[in-house]
Amino acid sequence: MYSEKVMDHFSNPRNVGEIENASGVGEVGNAKCGDIMKMFLKIEEGVIVDVKFKTFGCGAAVATSSMATEMIKGKTVEEALLLTNKAVVEALDGLPPAKIHCSVLAEEAVKSAVADYYKKNGIEKEIPGCTGDCAACHLHDH
Amino acid sequence: MEKRFVYADNAATTAPLPEAIAEMMPYLTEKWGNPSSIHGKGEEAKAALVAYREKIAGLLGCEAGELLFTSCGTEADNHAIRGAAYANARNGKHIITTKVEHPAVLNTCRALEKEGFRVTYLEVDEEGRVSPEKVDAAICEDTVLVSVMYANNEIGTVMPIREIADVCRKRGVLCMTDAVQAVGSVPISLHELGVDLLTASGHKIGAPKGIGLLYIKKGTRIKNLIEGGGQERGRRGGTENLPYIAAFAKALEIAYERLDDNGRIAKMRDRLIDELTKIPRSRLNGSRTERLPGNVNISFECIEGESILLLMDMAGICCSTGSACSSNSLDPSHVLLAIGLPHEVAHGSVRLTLSHGNTEEDVDYIIEKLTGIVARLRAMSPLWNE
Numbered sequence: 001m002y003s004e005k006v007m008d009h010f011s012n013p014r015n016v017g018e019i020e021n022a023s024g025v026g027e028v029g030n031a032k033c034g035d036i037m038k039m040f041l042k043i044e045e046g047v048i049v050d051v052k053f054k055t056f057g058c059g060a061a062v063a064t065s066s067m068a069t070e071m072i073k074g075k076t077v078e079e080a081l082l083l084t085n086k087a088v089v090e091a092l093d094g095l096p097p098a099k100i101h102c103s104v105l106a107e108e109a110v111k112s113a114v115a116d117y118y119k120k121n122g123i124e125k126e127i128p129g130c131t132g133d134c135a136a137c138h139l140h141d142h
Numbered sequence: 143m144e145k146r147f148v149y150a151d152n153a154a155t156t157a158p159l160p161e162a163i164a165e166m167m168p169y170l171t172e173k174w175g176n177p178s179s180i181h182g183k184g185e186e187a188k189a190a191l192v193a194y195r196e197k198i199a200g201l202l203g204c205e206a207g208e209l210l211f212t213s214c215g216t217e218a219d220n221h222a223i224r225g226a227a228y229a230n231a232r233n234g235k236h237i238i239t240t241k242v243e244h245p246a247v248l249n250t251c252r253a254l255e256k257e258g259f260r261v262t263y264l265e266v267d268e269e270g271r272v273s274p275e276k277v278d279a280a281i282c283e284d285t286v287l288v289s290v291m292y293a294n295n296e297i298g299t300v301m302p303i304r305e306i307a308d309v310c311r312k313r314g315v316l317c318m319t320d321a322v323q324a325v326g327s328v329p330i331s332l333h334e335l336g337v338d339l340l341t342a343s344g345h346k347i348g349a350p351k352g353i354g355l356l357y358i359k360k361g362t363r364i365k366n367l368i369e370g371g372g373q374e375r376g377r378r379g380g381t382e383n384l385p386y387i388a389a390f391a392k393a394l395e396i397a398y399e400r401l402d403d404n405g406r407i408a409k410m411r412d413r414l415i416d417e418l419t420k421i422p423r424s425r426l427n428g429s430r431t432e433r434l435p436g437n438v439n440i441s442f443e444c445i446e447g448e449s450i451l452l453l454m455d456m457a458g459i460c461c462s463t464g465s466a467c468s469s470n471s472l473d474p475s476h477v478l479l480a481i482g483l484p485h486e487v488a489h490g491s492v493r494l495t496l497s498h499g500n501t502e503e504d505v506d507y508i509i510e511k512l513t514g515i516v517a518r519l520r521a522m523s524p525l526w527n528e
Contacts, residue, residue, distance in 0.1 A: 002452075010452060016522045031486035031525060034446050034466050034474070038524035054524040058448035058465070062522070 002059060003093035009063035014070050017052040024120065026112025029105050035061045037109040039069070043117055046076050053109070060099035064088050064106035072110055077117070081128055083110055148504045151460045152346075152436055153295050153323060153495035158389070159348035165392035166350070169385040177382050178373065187384055194384075194391040201398050202357065203331035210356050210374040211387055215322040215343030217367070218356040219246040221378070222318045222339040225364030226287045227254055230316065234284030235259045238315075240272050241480040242299075243291050247320050248476075251289070260284075269429035270299035270481050278309045287316045292324035292340075296464060296477040296493060297428030298437025300328065307336035316362065322346055322354075326397030327404065327434050338362045344386065349393040353386035400498055407496050408435040410505045414494060415440070417509045421516055427478060427491060436496035439464075441478070441487045442516050444525040450492050450515055457511040464491040486525075 002010070023043035029035040035057035042050035051073050055065045067088050072080035085103035089095050095103060111130050118125060149157065169190065175183030177191045192206070199206040212218040227237060239251050241263045251261045262280050264272050277288055288310050293300045303319050310317035318339035324330060326347035332340065339362065344353035358364060358377070370379015415438055419426055423443040442450070447463025454461055464475030466489060473479070474488035483491075494508060520526040 007452075010449070011456060013522065027524065031489075032484075034486070034489040036524050054522055056444060056523045056525050057446050059452045061446070062449060 001096060002063070003095075005067075005091070005093045006060060006063040006095065009066040009092065010059040013053075013062055013066040015052050015066065015073070016054065018054060019050060019052050022052075022113075024113040024115070024117025026109050026114070026116055028108045028112050029057070029061075031056065034058065035102060035105055037061065037065050037105050039065070039109040039113040041113045041117060043077060046078075048072055048075055048077065048080055057102065057105075058099070060095055060102040061105065063092055064095075064102045065109065067091050068106040068110055077114055080110055081114055083107060143507055143510055145458050146504070146507050148459045148500070148507055150494040150496060150500065150504070150508060151462050152497035153298075153493065154462060155345045155351065156348050156497055157499060158345075158350050159393055159396060161396060162349050162389040162393040166385040166389040169388055173384075177384060178371065191382055191384055191387065194387050197391045198355070198394055201394050202325075203333050204357055205360065207375065208332075208357055208360055210358065210378050211382060211390075212341075212354040212356055212378065213352060213380075213383070215320070215341055215346075215354040216246040218341035218343070218354040219244070219320055219322075220250050221356055221367040222341055222358075222364065223247065223250045223287065223289055224254065224367060226316050226318060226339060226362075227259055228365040229363045230286040231259075234282075234286045236262070236282050236285040237287045237289065238262045238264060238277060238280050238285060239289040240264045240266055240291070242266050242270055242294055242296075242477045243289070244295055244320055244322065247289055247291065264290075266299075266480055268481050269432065270294050270297050270427075270477065271301055271429065271432065272306075274302055274305040274309045277306050278313065281309075281313045281315055285313075285315050287318060289318040289320070292319045292321035292330075293328065293434050294428070294477060295323045296475055297439045297481065298323075298434035298495075299428045300324070300432045300434060303337065304335055307338075310338075311336060323434060326394060327436065329398075329401055332357055332359075339364070344390040344393060347393045347397045349389040350386060353383060353390045355390070403498055404435040407498065407500070410496055410500060410502065411436060411438055413502075413505055414438045414496075414508060418512060421513060424516075425487070427481060427483065434495075436500075438494040438496070439491060441483060441491040442520075443487055443490060444523045445490045445516060445519040447474075447489055447491055449519050450490070450512075453515045453518070454492075454511065457515070459508055459511060461495075462493045464493065465489045 019040035022040040024041040027038040040052045051069045053065045085107040088103045175187035177188040195206045307317045316338045322343045325342040338359045340357040345351040427439040447465030478488035
């Protein structure tokens with residue numbers, strides 16, 4: 001069902017945990033649907049120096065979270081915002097069609113964490129692909 | 143603990159019994175005739191078919207003429223429900239079933255709704271049972287069929303079928319039960335049970351996949367599902383699958399011989415339930431007492447079932463889950479929702495189904511591994527607070 005890469009990231013997820021006093025925290029998904037991703041960023045001088053995640057969800061949810069954190073670690077915030085769900089899927093050697101939404105959540109988790117960082121620091125920059133009105137922003141409405 | 147292979151998904155399918163496979167082989171290699179042929183080769187097959195049908199009828203407590211063989215349990219369910227609905231449509235078009243039926247029943251009922259039948263899907267209690275009184279109260283003037291499963295495939299709850307059959311008889315309504323999970327696990331004697339229609343499947347009791355059966359009580363009128371060359375006394379077309387019928391008969395015979403062993407299986411089940419529900423924020427789904435001997439179904443809060451399954455599989459344990467991630471829909475198991483579980487708790491459910499091949503060592507291994515897996519997944523869950 002899953003590629004070797006997905007199974008590797010699922011069984012040995014990278015960057016699991018939390019960051020105290022994180023520069024930005026994003027949480028997307030909802031428990032009712034069975035997936036929640038929470039991402040913590042530590043940003044110094046515009047660079048993501050550390051990233052951690054916690055995920056409630058299926059194998060693909062864990063693997064996409066893990067891969068996304070690897071892909072943005074050490075990158076600038078702007079570079080991290082360019083991360084697409086498609087790139088995450090490709091890096092994992094593909095996902096079953098029913099699991100593509102997990103990669104979308106991973107992309108949204110990164111954007112949501114950056115949005116939090118921007119908000120905390122009074123930075124008024126646009127987040128590509130973010131309308132400020134996706135499910136992530138309404139998470140607590142559920 | 144040393145790594146083991148533990149098969150604990152016997153409600154999905156069972157390992158074919160070597161005795162059942164041995165029983166079917168002659169009908170693949172030598173006695174391969176068509177039971178409908180009138181030459182010697184056909185007669186040979188016909189005689190075997192008659193003998194196996196009688197053997198199964200003897201075990202199930204009915205007459206040979208009341209049994210017909212199908213390709214699987216799902217076909218038998220379709221045949222029973224559609225056949226009964228069509229044959230009695232002029233008396234009424236109302237069918238009663240429950241919210242926890244197998245999709246073979248639920249989706250057949252939904253299809254009939256599109257054809258103008260009215261279906262009542264009864265609520266179940268928190269253990270997954272429907273009471274005979276509830277069935278009685280739902281019967282209307284135009285009700286023609288009540289279909290309630292004998293035992294639930296997900297949570298193992300055993301329904302009060304004999305009492306429900308009594309209600310149906312008194313009210314003049316046909317009673318059908320999907321007994322795919324029950325036959326071989328609980329003693330069933332059809333004429334005592336009192337249902338009009340019952341379905342079963344071979345691969346749940348150690349026969350290969352590809353054989354089911356439908357019991358039609360003498361005098362019950364139902365329409366055919368598959369028309370053909372007059373096999374099964376004109377009730378189901380298609381050359382009889384003699385090798386698989388032979389295997390089914392042998393598997394059923396062994397299942398009845400082993401009914402005594404179900405006490406041992408139930409003990410293992412209870413130990414699993416006792417130990418696994420010691421894990422904080424876990425709950426048993428289904429009934430503690432009215433339960434199939436091999437079924438364990440437990441929810442663990444704050445984690446998701448597919449992840450549990452993948453880690454269990456890596457540890458060598460086969461089991462299943464009611465999480466949406468194991469299906470193609472976003473909703474978790476309709477059975478777990480019907481017994482009142484919130485979506486997020488239903489996502490974290492695990493079903494372990496034991497059979498004769500399982501041992502106490504398997505139980506020890508499952509407890510150790512599953513306890514560790516739950517802790518591991520909770521450690522990475524944003525919902526979990528110690």
